[in-house]
Amino acid sequence: MKIAVLGTGPVGQSVAARLDELGHEVTVGTRDVEATMARIEPDSFGRPPFAEWAGQHPGISVASVAEAAAAAELVINATNGAGSTTTLEAAGEKNLAGKVLVDIANPLDFSQGMPPSLFVSNTDSLGEQIQRRFPEVKVVKALNTMNAYLMVDPKQLAGGDHTVFVSGDDGDAKAQVTELLQSFGWSDIIDLGDITTARGTETYLPLWARIWGATQNPVFNLRVVR
Amino acid sequence: MKIAVLGTGPVGQSVAARLDELGHEVTVGTRDVEATMARIEPDSFGRPPFAEWAGQHPGISVASVAEAAAAAELVINATNGAGSTTTLEAAGEKNLAGKVLVDIANPLDFSQGMPPSLFVSNTDSLGEQIQRRFPEVKVVKALNTMNAYLMVDPKQLAGGDHTVFVSGDDGDAKAQVTELLQSFGWSDIIDLGDITTARGTETYLPLWARIWGATQNPVFNLRVVR
Numbered sequence: 001m002k003i004a005v006l007g008t009g010p011v012g013q014s015v016a017a018r019l020d021e022l023g024h025e026v027t028v029g030t031r032d033v034e035a036t037m038a039r040i041e042p043d044s045f046g047r048p049p050f051a052e053w054a055g056q057h058p059g060i061s062v063a064s065v066a067e068a069a070a071a072a073e074l075v076i077n078a079t080n081g082a083g084s085t086t087t088l089e090a091a092g093e094k095n096l097a098g099k100v101l102v103d104i105a106n107p108l109d110f111s112q113g114m115p116p117s118l119f120v121s122n123t124d125s126l127g128e129q130i131q132r133r134f135p136e137v138k139v140v141k142a143l144n145t146m147n148a149y150l151m152v153d154p155k156q157l158a159g160g161d162h163t164v165f166v167s168g169d170d171g172d173a174k175a176q177v178t179e180l181l182q183s184f185g186w187s188d189i190i191d192l193g194d195i196t197t198a199r200g201t202e203t204y205l206p207l208w209a210r211i212w213g214a215t216q217n218p219v220f221n222l223r224v225v226r
Numbered sequence: 227m228k229i230a231v232l233g234t235g236p237v238g239q240s241v242a243a244r245l246d247e248l249g250h251e252v253t254v255g256t257r258d259v260e261a262t263m264a265r266i267e268p269d270s271f272g273r274p275p276f277a278e279w280a281g282q283h284p285g286i287s288v289a290s291v292a293e294a295a296a297a298a299e300l301v302i303n304a305t306n307g308a309g310s311t312t313t314l315e316a317a318g319e320k321n322l323a324g325k326v327l328v329d330i331a332n333p334l335d336f337s338q339g340m341p342p343s344l345f346v347s348n349t350d351s352l353g354e355q356i357q358r359r360f361p362e363v364k365v366v367k368a369l370n371t372m373n374a375y376l377m378v379d380p381k382q383l384a385g386g387d388h389t390v391f392v393s394g395d396d397g398d399a400k401a402q403v404t405e406l407l408q409s410f411g412w413s414d415i416i417d418l419g420d421i422t423t424a425r426g427t428e429t430y431l432p433l434w435a436r437i438w439g440a441t442q443n444p445v446f447n448l449r450v451v452r
Contacts, residue, residue, distance in 0.1 A: 117348050122432070123338070162451040192436045200433035206348070207391075207426035210418045215452055224437055225388040226446035 004029050004068035006087055007078035008036055008050045009043075010148045011104055015078055018152035020059050022183055027061040028054070029068030031090055037062065069095035074102070074176070081107040081126050082119065085133060097136035100173045102180070103127050103198075104143045104151070106205050115209035118202065127167060127198030138173035141198040142166045142181065145208065146221045154221070155185040162221040163188045167197040190224060230255050230294035232313055233304035234262055234276045235269075237330055237374045241304055244378035246285050248409055253287040254280070255294030257316050263288065295321035300328070300402070307333040307352050308345065311359060323362035326399045328406070329353050329424075330369045330377070332431050341435035344428065353393060353424030364399035367424040368392045368407065371434065372447045380447070381411040388447040389414045393423040416450060 005016040006029040019026045030036040030050075039049045054062055061068075069075055069091035079087045084105045088096065107126040108116040120126055127141040143151045145165060154160040164186050168174045178189050192200060212218050231242040232255040245252045256262040256276075265275040280288055287294075295301055295317040305313045310331045314322065333352040334342040346352055353367040369377045371391060380386040390412050394400045404415050418426060430448075438444050 112349070121348050121429070122343050158451045162449075190437065190440055192440050197436045197439075200436035203347070203429045204433045207430045210423045210426035211416065211450055213423075214416055214418050215450070217452060220450055220452035223388075223449040223451050224441070224446055225384045225449050226441055226443060 001025070002071055002073045003027070004065075004072035004075045004091075005078055006030075006065050006068065006075065006091060007080070009078070009080065010047065011151070012076075012078035013050075013053050014148040014152050015076055015104070015143075016060050017057055018184060020057060026059070027063050027068040027071060029063055029065035029091065031065055031087060033062060033064055065091040066095055069099075072099065074100045074180075076102045077105050077130070079105055081105040082109070084126060084130060088130065088134060093134060093136070096134055098138075100138045100140060100170075100176055101130070101134070102143070102177055103130055103139050103141045106144050106202055108205065115206065115213065118205065121203050122199065125196070125198040125202045127195050127202065131169065131195045138168065138170040139195055140166055140168035140170070140173050140177040141195065141201060142177055145201050145204055147218045150219060150221055152184050157219060157221060158223075160185050160187055162223040163190055165190050165192050165197075165201050167192045167195055167201065169194050188223070227251070228297055228299045229253070229302065230291075230298035230300075230317075231302045231304055232256075232291050232294065232317060233302075233306070235304070235306065236273065237377070238302075238304035239276075239279055240374040240378050241302055241330070241369075242286050243283055244410060246283060252285070253289050253294040253297060255289055255291035255317065257291055257313060259288055259290055291317040292321055295325075298325065300326045300406075302328045303331050303356070305331055307331040308335070310352060310356060314356065314360060319360060319362070322360055324364075326364045326366060326396075326402055327356070327360070328369070328403055329356055329365050329367045332370050332428055334431065341432065341439065344431065347429050348425065351422070351424040351428045353421050353428065357395065357421045364394065364396040365421055366392055366394035366396070366399050366403040367421065367427060368403055371427050371430055373444045376445060376447055378410050383445060383447060384449075386411050386413055388449040389416055391416050391418050391423075391427050393418045393421055393427065395420050414449065 002025045107120045109119040131139040333346045335345040357365040
């Protein structure tokens, strides 16, 4: 499948690399290709610049978000939450229309320091904001409840015996995303319901951040024991 | 131990019955003893009136919240979140001072229908509000992330192989609550940190409600797989 991964951070890199490994035709979309490829400094977390990662993944293309979205059959929003709407607008409503958008972003607000709070929560969610702004897109919220490395390789932890959630208004889109998740190694996939249920998974992030703080290890996930 | 359980709903009843069974001297506190005992109708969920439950538990006393708190060594807030502060004020600051308060309440707002939203969240929490209002009390948030029946008998599900969280500023108080949780059957107890971490467990409730909606079974809990 032709897949556009919007976002060049750790989530975008993990997801793109895994999709490439699984044989998909992957393009990473970024708002300014030239600027992204020209960065030579490590980022603020000390991770190597994107161009270095891209050089190690010759099978993955890099393009503007609009070009990536236009060519794709399925689009993945792996941007940071604060920039998601702007990036999707740059990708272009008509390039996204009718397509499945897997929304991994979380509305994290780092302005008050760590752990982050949320810039939308409780009675609304980023997933819903995106769905309202792009009514022709089939938004499926998924994978936003764990570390980037676990998202694409759940079996590295307890043989994959833990849970991932999907939320979205379109049943066929959720079925397609569920298949994609299964190809990553997920087996316990809970369909929470329509896109308003993204409020549930997004407002879990404050607990996620504190479990990380308490356990000092980001490679954990929830299992819904039932 | 002399324990006051404030609240006569399902959480108060479950916790009081379990503590009684474990040999503690339990008093259920209610704001108006006469009115509570005089109710003969089932509640809005069809549950039998409190007096009937009390009659089946002759070892458990019923008293005003102030009397219950005054006599207790440890106090449990099992009121609904919207009424917690008022009930604790009725219990009396001096009756609570210096004591451990296990806060199980969640700031659920049912005014917009189901599933509920939260009346405080994200940058504050009910646990913190209670701690600020009663600075002499040692507030420990715990047990607010699962069904009332699971709270006091975790082993009924998967042999107890799932997780409970504690949050609070006082280490000794958390150690005491941890022991109490162990006596209920809990083995995976994660100390999230100070009382601000109650934001994490309280804002999990929107996800809890939607997992319940999706699975149609309230007897589930999270295991933090790590």
